[in-house]
Amino acid sequence: MKNKGFTLIELMIAMGIIALIIGLSAGTFKTLLHGANKEKSTTETELGKLTGLELIRLDLEHVGFGINSGEPSLPVEWNSLTRTLKLRSMINNTNQKTLGWALVDVTAGTTPAFLDDRRFDTSVNDLVLLTQHRQFISNLTTQSPVPGGDYFSYNAPPTCPASACRDVNTPAVTGVAANRYIAAAFPFDRSITDGCEPPLGAGTVNTGQYCNLISYQLSTNQPLNKCAPGTKNLVRSVGGGSGTRVLECVADFDLRFDYDTNNDGDISDSGEADQQALALASTASIIQDLKNIDMYLLVQAGPQDNAYTFSGDITLNGAITTLDFNPSTPAIDPPTTAQSHYRWKVLKVSAKPMSW
Numbered sequence: 373m374k375n376k377g378f379t380l381i382e383l384m385i386a387m388g389i390i391a392l393i394i395g396l397s398a399g400t401f402k403t404l405l406h407g408a409n410k411e412k413s414t415t416e417t418e419l420g421k422l423t424g425l426e427l428i429r430l431d432l433e434h435v436g437f438g439i440n441s442g443e444p445s446l447p448v449e450w451n452s453l454t455r456t457l458k459l460r461s462m463i464n465n466t467n468q469k470t471l472g473w474a475l476v477d478v479t480a481g482t483t484p485a486f487l488d489d490r491r492f493d494t495s496v497n498d499l500v501l502l503t504q505h506r507q508f509i510s511n512l513t514t515q516s517p518v519p520g521g522d523y524f525s526y527n528a529p530p531t532c533p534a535s536a537c538r539d540v541n542t543p544a545v546t547g548v549a550a551n552r553y554i555a556a557a558f559p560f561d562r563s564i565t566d567g568c569e570p571p572l573g574a575g576t577v578n579t580g581q582y583c584n585l586i587s588y589q590l591s592t593n594q595p596l597n598k599c600a601p602g603t604k605n606l607v608r609s610v611g612g613g614s615g616t617r618v619l620e621c622v623a624d625f626d627l628r629f630d631y632d633t634n635n636d637g638d639i640s641d642s643g644e645a646d647q648q649a650l651a652l653a654s655t656a657s658i659i660q661d662l663k664n665i666d667m668y669l670l671v672q673a674g675p676q677d678n679a680y681t682f683s684g685d686i687t688l689n690g691a692i693t694t695l696d697f698n699p700s701t702p703a704i705d706p707p708t709t710a711q712s713h714y715r716w717k718v719l720k721v722s723a724k725p726m727s728w
Contacts, residue, residue: 421671424618425721427608430465431586432665432723438462438500438558440581441656445569447725448658448665450627450650455699457588457627457667460567462500462558464584464610468492469561474499476557491559499557500582560584565611586610588618588625590699596620600672600714602698621672623716624699626692630664639663666722668692673717681712688718 436447439460449458464470472491478484478501560582567585590604599605599621606622609615629650630639652658670686686695695718697707707716 421619421719424606425719427465427618428588428667428721429723431459431461431588431608432667432721433726434461434463434465435459435662435665435725436461436655436659437726438560439568439583439655439659441659443568443581443583443655445567445583446652446655446658448629448650448662450629452626452694455590455625459586459588460583461586462560462583464561464564464586466610467561467564467584469496470559470584472559474557474559476501476555477553478555479553487554493559496559496561498562498582499559501555501557567611584610585612587612587615590622590625591617594621598675600676601710602708603672606669619669619671623670623672623711624696625667625669626694627668628666628692629662630666631661632663633657633661635661662725664722664724666691666720668695669719669721670695670697671717671719672714674715676713677715678713680715682707682714682716684716686716686718688720691720692718 439447439462443460445460447460450456462470469492472493474486474491475488476484476499477487562582564584566582568581568583571582587609589607591607592604594601594603594605596605600623603621603623605617606619606625607615608618627650629652631652632639633652650658652661668688668691686697687693694704696704697711697716698705706712707714
């Protein structure tokens with residue numbers, strides 16, 4: 373029997389069928405690839421939001437941490453007109469040189485020594501001390517040549533003089549050798565511009581308090597094509613630096629403050645709860661009375677969709693009333709025609725300051 377091969381016509385028909393199958397598959401593959409890329413972009417955006425919101429929460433939680441109650445610069449300042457939030461704290465949550473703690477023996481007449489060292493970066497030897505009365509106060513220093521500051525430098529620790537290394541709230545005890553004092557100490561990074569006033573080391577005596585000045589504000593423009601017209605990005609800066617983007621596609625943000633001014637443990641009293649203006653006028657009152665901070669952010673929740681028209685509530689059930697799609701205008705106004713074809717969401721970040 374003679375073997376027969378495929379005819380030219382049969383080959384052409386087979387190739388046509390294969391080409392048709394490839395063409396149909398390519399369309400499906402293109403659709404799947406587009407969907408996968410869109411899902412990837414959405415996932416990355418959501419992860420970025422979660423990271424940014426957690427950083428904001430940590431910054432709000434550490435308002436006033438490590439700051440002397442007599443510090444003239446307030447731990448938190450909010451300007452609702454310029455949408456600028458300023459926070460002061462010993463801790464900068466994006467700088468591991470400011471994270472961790474240590475127990476230090478600063479007994480008068482001895483050389484300071486670490487008893488338990490939990491600093492993230494052990495090369496940082498500038499620390500603020502916490503007194504036995506849980507206050508970050510001045511006159512606790514071994515910094516040469518003149519005592520008088522509120523920090524301790526371990527780079528070249530001298531012997532502690534009695535006037536500098538004893539808790540100023542605890543007088544010398546008769547019969548107790550050198551009035552031994554063990555202090556909790558928290559590191560800071562002096563390479564970043566001091567956000568407190570007067571600056572550390574100002575004048576002839578180290579009377580200044582060191583702190584990080586962390587600022588949040590909206591960017592001046594919107595370089596991201598995926599964001600709706602009129603949106604900005606929420607920018608975080610430390611020590612007056614240029615700042616980094618924390619959240620994208622933000623139309624507006626606002627804050628509320630809860631505080632207990634009569635110290636009865638209840639913030640629901642008339643005139644105390646849900647204050648939209650920060651009425652506390654001193655560092656001491658903020659550290660003592662400020663119980664909770666809420667940040668509300670009006671953010672874009674998806675890409676443009678011309679088949680969709682936004683009609684949601686941006687007051688978060690009436691909890692906040694000043695969020696605005698166009699905050700540069702004085703009145704609360706609805707989204708523009710272009711903005712209405714985006715989905716919007718109000719995000720809330722809540723934190724209880726852990727000030728001492």
